[in-house]
Amino acid sequence: MLRFVSISGDYAIVGDPFYDCIGAAYIYKREGDNWIKQEKLVQEKLVPSDTTVYGFGYSVSISGDYAIVGSPYFDNWDDYDYQGSTHAYKRIGGSWLEVKRIVPFDGTYKEIFGYSVSISGDYAMIGSESYDGSGAVYTYTLSSIPGDANGDGIVDLKDFMSCQQVLTGMFPSQFHFEAVDFDGNGKLDTGEPTMILRMISGQ
Numbered sequence: 143m144l145r146f147v148s149i150s151g152d153y154a155i156v157g158d159p160f161y162d163c164i165g166a167a168y169i170y171k172r173e174g175d176n177w178i179k180q181e182k183l184v185q186e187k188l189v190p191s192d193t194t195v196y197g198f199g200y201s202v203s204i205s206g207d208y209a210i211v212g213s214p215y216f217d218n219w220d221d222y223d224y225q226g227s228t229h230a231y232k233r234i235g236g237s238w239l240e241v242k243r244i245v246p247f248d249g250t251y252k253e254i255f256g257y258s259v260s261i262s263g264d265y266a267m268i269g270s271e272s273y274d275g276s277g278a279v280y281t282y283t284l285s286s287i288p289g290d291a292n293g294d295g296i297v298d299l300k301d302f303m304s305c306q307q308v309l310t311g312m313f314p315s316q317f318h319f320e321a322v323d324f325d326g327n328g329k330l331d332t333g334e335p336t337m338i339l340r341m342i343s344g345q
């Protein structure tokens with residue numbers, strides 16, 4: 143299954159979603175003719191309501207200094223069984239550190255987000271197997287600028303407007319959710335657009 147393995151340059155990532163009933167992923171580095179295990183990645187619980195099911199490592203992708211691991215059967219909240227999550231790592235020095243935990247901003251029950259993942263540079267596409275019955279693909283930039291909701295590189299009123307559109311149910315064509323989820327809870331909270339206004343005004 144190709145989704146369990148990915149190679150970029152001298153690095154490879156291998157998913158083992160059945161490890162210890164939870165799942166894991168391993169990063170290897172090529173040294174001469176050998177591939178040396180450099181990092182073991184496992185899913186960390188961030189809040190007590192996190193219920194790790196199984197399947198971390200079901201999908202993996204690596205590109206340059208970024209790696210991404212899907213955990214499509216992860217329970218994010220009590221009401222969202224098997225919504226899934228995806229975890230992004232960046233190589234910093236000799237270590238791979240988790241830099242982003244991604245959950246779908248409009249996630250649904252048994253969405254199975256992270257069933258497939260692919261990254262190129264810092265650009266990620268994440269597949270949801272069962273979103274709304276037919277599936278969906280989400281796109282993210284892993285090195286997003288905080289507050290830059292439309293991904294144009296600056297934080298201004300347009301970003302605030304994008305958030306308002308999401309909150310009122312009118313999705314803009316492009317929305318860099320991870321840039322405005324300041325508390326990382328996987329939802330756009332009503333206070334987060336206000337934080338963008340503060341960033342713009344410098345207060």
Ligand SMILES: [Ca+2]
Pocket residue numbers: 289290291292293294295296297298300301
């Ligand atoms: Ca912007």
Ligand SMILES: [Ca+2]
Pocket residue numbers: 322323324325326327328329330331334
């Ligand atoms: Ca949030």
